[in-house]
Amino acid sequence: MIAKEILIKTLKHEATEQVAWVPFAGVHSGKLVGYNATEVLQNGDKLFEALMEVNKLYKPAGQPVIFDLQVEAECLGCDLTWADDGPPSVASHPLEDAEELEVPCMCTIPTKESGRIPMILDVMKRMKEAVGETTALYGLICGPFTLATHLRGNNIFMDMYDDEEALEKFLAYCNAVAMKMADYYIEAGMDVIAVVDPLISQISSDHFEQFMHEPFANLFAHIREKGAFSSFFVCGDATRNIEVMCKTAPDSISIDENVDLLAAKEITDKYNVVIGGNIPLTTVMLHGTQQDNMKFVIDLLDKMENKKNFILAPGCDMPFAVPVENTIGVVQAVYETDSVREMVKNYVAEDETIEVELPDYANLQKPLVEVFTLDSATCAACTYMMGAANEAKETFGDTIDMVEYKFTEKENIARCKKMGVPNLPSMYINGELKFRSLVPAKEELEAAIRAVL
Known part of the structure; x- marks a missing residue:
């Protein structure tokens, strides 16, 4: 056939x-x-x-x-x-x-x-x-x-x-x-x-x-x-x-x-x-x-x-x-x-351990928005979640920090594992999962940020 x-x-x-x-x-x-x-x-x-x-x-x-x-x-x-x-x-x-x-x-x-x-x-x-x-x-x-x-x-x-x-x-x-x-x-x-x-x-x-x-x-x-x-x-x-x-x-x-x-x-x-x-x-x-x-x-x-x-x-x-x-x-x-x-019956994948250091979430100087994506440049869902985060950054300016971690990079794969990120894309605020595979509306995200300001 x-x-x-x-x-x-x-x-x-x-x-x-x-x-x-x-x-x-x-x-x-x-x-x-x-x-x-x-x-x-x-x-x-x-x-x-x-x-x-x-x-x-x-x-x-x-x-x-x-x-x-x-x-x-x-x-x-x-x-x-x-x-x-x-x-x-x-x-x-x-x-x-x-x-x-x-x-x-x-x-x-x-x-x-x-x-x-x-x-x-x-x-x-x-x-x-x-x-x-x-x-x-x-x-x-x-x-x-x-x-x-x-x-x-x-x-x-x-x-x-x-x-x-x-x-x-x-x-x-x-x-x-x-x-x-x-x-x-x-x-x-x-x-x-x-x-x-x-x-x-x-x-x-x-x-x-x-x-x-x-x-x-x-x-x-x-x-x-x-x-x-x-x-x-x-x-x-x-x-x-x-x-x-x-x-x-x-x-x-x-x-x-x-x-x-x-x-x-x-x-x-x-x-x-x-x-x-x-x-x-x-x-x-x-x-x-x-x-x-x-x-x-x-x-x-x-x-x-x-x-x-x-x-x-x-x-x-x-x-x-x-x-x-x-x-x-x-x-x-x-x-x-x-x-x-x-x-491959006896094959065991090599465990490539990459050490990553997580932020000290309990002692941050200002709120930290972390967006975990496959890659916002190539994944549409990631693009729009990242877009929501960028819009929030424009609104709040220097009063918040914001970073994207792309899963295409080995270090960020290790970071996702250490954080326990369940799905991509996901958005964390001060180390807490706030939006899991769900692009937040503008008002919803702004409210979540104001809650920790």
Whole structure:
């Protein structure tokens, strides 16, 4: 059975002898052929060359063509900050300064000629012709809530309380953008439309049901009617929202390492939804060894009593600098499971002890806000939690201290362990966890800071 058939059978809820493997090698694809992140996200020929190298080295059952949640935002007027080792981040929010939430005219929906969309569609068609028979291709679109946040900024979290009716209309607009992007990508030959909405992990299940159930249910029904499969891709600790996500009827859900996959699978199995994930991006893929990656995959598969409705994948977009041999180790564990199990049965990961010194929280001269992120430059949920912290810093100025600890750095991994940080992103004030995988509204964060001033 060719790899694509394994994935298609999995998405059809059929049993397979082998697990489907989907490497989310977005900007990392450029590293394989010597291009930086900006080059592969802006140049179609370089992107195609990089994707073909991913296909050759990593033998995927499915692979994304581009992993960039800012494509739609860029088309709609957001300025981007570009990086060599990660996707761009949104630097401006066109609707941020409006006192009341404005719903854009429906004629502002991106067309096939907007921004980088022509380049992306061309690469999709080239990939379909080159590997479409052996590999299922993923078209990744920005989910409606994350797109709404790109356009509105952190004010979106206050809109949930202050202007519910306008927010519902605004999200309907963002969902119309998502549907149109899905249409473009399906026409270009994409087998799976992944609706990537990392900020869903930053809202409550009540807010999800109030604002997001209808848009997502309509979006997944639309994708199904167009003849493609769907994936609901969320980052961060989405544990509280797994069940309400399932109720929108996607074909699959993708989660990262913040979520207990085995516990989540019990929920998704109840709704007959495929679940994908969740090889840790930094501790295993980026900073681990090849044996660490093999061991993680074998252990995960062995813990899973029912492998039906499961896709093995990284927790999110792979970091640019992931060593190639680490992903090759995952490939070996997928396709040579029995021999790799024997190979790593006595393997114990090396404990690399890094000493970190925590602040003396009991004797701080002024309040200290600490934001623990995967990386605010590349993780949307982290971007907006960090944005909330930066806004608070502007308000309080020198009366508070504020720092970000990025989980991509080994020292900060050790710091997270010593602090007992449960999930990313999280925000601490004076050493106490205040906001766990939940972006605070402006007034809420300011009140928490004033309480310790």
